[in-house]
Amino acid sequence: MSLFVQSITARKIIGQCLLAVVAVCGVVQHSAAQNPSEAEKLKAVRPATSSEKLQITQAVQRSLIDPDSARFGDVLVLPNKHACVAVNSKNRFGGYTGFQMAFVSFLEGSWHFMATKDVDFPKCASIIVSL
Numbered sequence: 479m480s481l482f483v484q485s486i487t488a489r490k491i492i493g494q495c496l497l498a499v500v501a502v503c504g505v506v507q508h509s510a511a512q513n514p515s516e517a518e519k520l521k522a523v524r525p526a527t528s529s530e531k532l533q534i535t536q537a538v539q540r541s542l543i544d545p546d547s548a549r550f551g552d553v554l555v556l557p558n559k560h561a562c563v564a565v566n567s568k569n570r571f572g573g574y575t576g577f578q579m580a581f582v583s584f585l586e587g588s589w590h591f592m593a594t595k596d597v598d599f600p601k602c603a604s605i606i607v608s609l
């Protein structure tokens with residue numbers, strides 16, 4: 479992959495992350511009037527610690543066809559319950575699929591991969607707080 483393409487990809491990811499932060503903040507303010515408990519849960523969503531990120535990414539890698547090809551983005555965590563992580567990995571044809579959200583849940587003392595979905599961080603955050 480050329481340096482130019484990597485630069486554009488990095489800019490897109492950074493842009494999406496900034497939009498996600500703004501959108502999550504907007505969702506928190508909007509939800510507060512409708513459902514205080516959901517708003518409180520959204521406030522609890524935070525970036526993963528380095529230890530959590532390692533455990534969460536390993537859980538996702540175990541589910542992939544080519545675990546060594548995985549490229550991870552940001553990880554959002556609802557502490558000790560659920561997490562969203564942006565992941566891009568190779569498919570059976572050897573091509574990268576594009577970043578998707580992986581949903582991971584904390585069950586019986588460890589993180590477990592649940593599913594992937596083509597959604598953004600704000601949608602992912604709203605999904606994990608509703609679980």
